[in-house]
Amino acid sequence: MIITDYWMPGMTGYELLKRVKESSELREIPVVIMSSENVPNRITRCLEEGAEDFLLKPVRPSDVSRLCNRIR
Numbered sequence: 001m002i003i004t005d006y007w008m009p010g011m012t013g014y015e016l017l018k019r020v021k022e023s024s025e026l027r028e029i030p031v032v033i034m035s036s037e038n039v040p041n042r043i044t045r046c047l048e049e050g051a052e053d054f055l056l057k058p059v060r061p062s063d064v065s066r067l068c069n070r071i072r
Contacts, residue, residue, distance in 0.1 A: 001052070001071060006035035006042070014046055021050045032067060034059065 002020065006013040013033040020026045030052035035042070043054045052070065055063050 001030045001032060001067075003032045003034065006033050006037070006046075014042070014049065017046060017049055017051055030071065 002016075004013045004016055008016070013035070017031050017033065020029060020031055031050070032053045032055060033046050033051050034055045034057055036057040038056055046054050053063075053067060055067075
């Protein structure tokens with residue numbers, strides 16, 4: 001599982017997600033994007049592009065629990 005912030009130096013989490021999903025070697029790795037900004041169209045775009053989840057910071061214990069249940 002790749003867990004990344006949306007805002008990073010050099011690229012966004014969305015751009016990283018696209019690169020992972022376009023790679024035949026990496027596309028099966030689940031990607032979770034995190035951000036402190038609640039921007040609905042950004043969240044929707046990431047989920048539609050194949051993100052496993054989009055978490056808003058601060059991350060709550062229930063968010064982590066939900067992720068753990070998905071990867072079992």
